[in-house]
Amino acid sequence: MTDVLIIGAGPAGLAAGIAWAKTNRSVCILERNSTAGKKLLLSGSGQCNVTHRGTAEEFLQHYGSSAKGNFVKPCYLAFDNAALKQFFAERGVPLLEREDGKVFPKSLKAEDLLNVLLKEFKKSGGTLQTETLVRHVRKTPDGFEAETDGGRFRSQKLVIAAGGQSYPATGSQGDGFRFAAALGHRIVPPKPALSPVIVQNYPFGNCAGISLSGVPVHLFRSGSPVKKSCGDVLFTHRGLSGPVILDMSRSIEPGDILSVQMASPDKLPETLFTGRKTLKNVLLCSGLPEKLLLQLLDILRIPPEWPAAETNRAIRRKIIQHLTAFPFAAARTGDWNQAMATSGGVALGEVHRQTMASRLVSGLYFCGEVLDVDGGTGGYNIHFALSSGMIHRSR
Ligand SMILES: Cc1cc2nc3c(=O)[nH]c(=O)nc-3n(C[C@H](O)[C@H](O)[C@H](O)COP(=O)(O)OP(=O)(O)OC[C@H]3O[C@@H](n4cnc5c(N)ncnc54)[C@H](O)[C@@H]3O)c2cc1C
The missing domain is CATH 1.10.8.100 (rRNA adenine dimethylase, C-terminal domain)
Structure with a gap:
């Protein structure tokens, strides 16, 4: 039995993996693709606009409503744009702030950010199991069970980081909503967002x-x-x-x-x-x-x-x-193939904003786009994915 099982190796899942592994727990990420972070590699036309300039107040205005901004606030304050820059710079990937406030890796390669996350996760002792499609999840008396193509995985804690539904070819096809619903969570109907x-x-x-x-x-x-x-x-x-x-x-x-x-x-x-x-x-x-x-x-x-x-x-x-x-x-x-993000997802009222833990199911956590949070263009979505994963660290 693993301590923490994470579904999805996007920025949210990798950040959560790093955070949980630092608490000396055994962590395993299950990823359906043969490699991690397929969508992250596409982001910002392959350059990855990872965050944005601005004070907390300015930053939090980019999530559609003040209620959503409030939900994002603890994650953001625990891992704000300065902390994010420092995190990558300390690991050899300095970031660059453009005149318009968008922040990218100096190398303009999304791949460099993904490599930092993967390296850090591996260094923390986590295991990444690729080509493992999770089909179903269920609660067991002592934790959770995930049924996959490659057998059953059991864990004490489960993190759903399976993303939203946009650009389904990258692997995020709405499975996270199905898993959360199966465990009793309400799903705000998903709609394409950031769409032409x-x-x-x-x-x-x-x-x-x-x-x-x-x-x-x-x-x-x-x-x-x-x-x-x-x-x-x-x-x-x-x-x-x-x-x-x-x-x-x-x-x-x-x-x-x-x-x-x-x-x-x-x-x-x-x-x-x-x-x-x-x-x-x-x-x-x-x-x-x-x-x-x-x-x-x-x-x-x-x-x-x-x-x-x-x-x-x-x-x-x-x-x-x-x-x-x-x-x-x-x-x-535009439809799901054109939208860059998903609005809707796991209803925020059922999730503790300080920890991203479910209010309904003990041991269940969420992070990233599977939640009913969608930011504007400018780096707000990847920042939320990372910070909502990182916030698992201190718990
Ligand atoms: C073209 C494009 C450009 C973008 N550019 C930017 C940008 O510049 N800045 C920005 O802030 N945002 C950008 N975004 C949005 C940003 O990429 C997403 O918000 C972010 O990747 C969400 O991270 P996540 O980890 O929650 O989900 P994802 O990155 O979608 O990762 C989820 C992972 O879960 C895996 N998964 C799903 N279901 C299962 C399953 N059943 N079993 C196993 N694994 C599963 C998927 O394969 C995937 O790897 C862009 C999006 C697109 C499509």
Whole structure:
């Protein structure tokens, strides 16, 4: 019988493994894949945005609601962004804070962070059992039993760190929710989060890959404002993505309008439309990429080579209006294969926030994305995965 059995070798499971192994308990992590941390390796386009600059107060605002921020608080305070930086730097992987506050390994290799976690876990005496798919878990009189492809594993304590449901090819396919439910926990229905938005009759498919930075975006529902934000927007083949859209996706419903200010009104005074320049050349002063401008003129059926001075007021207004508030009608947010995180999961009211221990089942713990916690873009999810695993250390 192992002291602690952990399901999942993502950042949360590895951090919990390190924490538990330091308490001189025998620890075994069961991982379905042949290697650990498949999703971590994909994170931040392989560079891993592991945390973010900010005070505790600022940091905790990125979990969707003050109740969620409150739940995350003890984990965060026990392993904050400074502690996280120190943890990796002391193990030979210094981190780098970008101007926008996002923190990455200096090497820009997610692999380096994963190797620190694996090495530390191994050094602490833990065992990682890969290619071991856990099929069922159950409570026994003296602990837990996990049924796997490779036989049954028994333990005194069980940590569910099986992640959420997004990017299922990485191994997190919602099994953690099933295990928690089987042990009596309530699951807040999982939904894709941090997801791109598919746009109805999207006219910018040929502009896929173009990104605009620092763009104000307003979200409207039935004509009323719902939310506004500002950040980078990426045009995709079927709609919009980029940090500001991913963060907003939590609030977006089919039929909502995303009004995107591609160009600032200051850069487009009506007086610009004078002289002998063509419309296209005049509009290039807005700083927008030519391909995007040509597509916009095409949508409005306005020839780009028209002399700007010959356009009438109605046409100028139409162009300015579309450039400063282009209305994209949301068809839906992306599915599990496109979402970077999962909202929903193990209901927080049934988990002690100081320890991540179940309030219902003695000896049962959770950490990471299996919990009903999802952060915004910027390193908040991996930070939570690590800190919610690390908090097991002191208990
Ligand atoms: C493309 C992409 C980019 C991202 N970029 C960032 C970023 O830059 N910054 C950031 O903060 N967040 C990012 N995220 C989110 C972040 O990666 C996750 O929130 C984080 O990995 C969650 O950690 P976790 O350990 O809880 O779960 P996971 O990393 O999903 O790990 C869970 C592990 O459990 C294993 N498992 C599941 N079920 C079983 C089972 N039945 N038996 C055995 N093993 C099982 C899985 O194989 C997996 O290895 C990104 C996500 C994606 C998809």
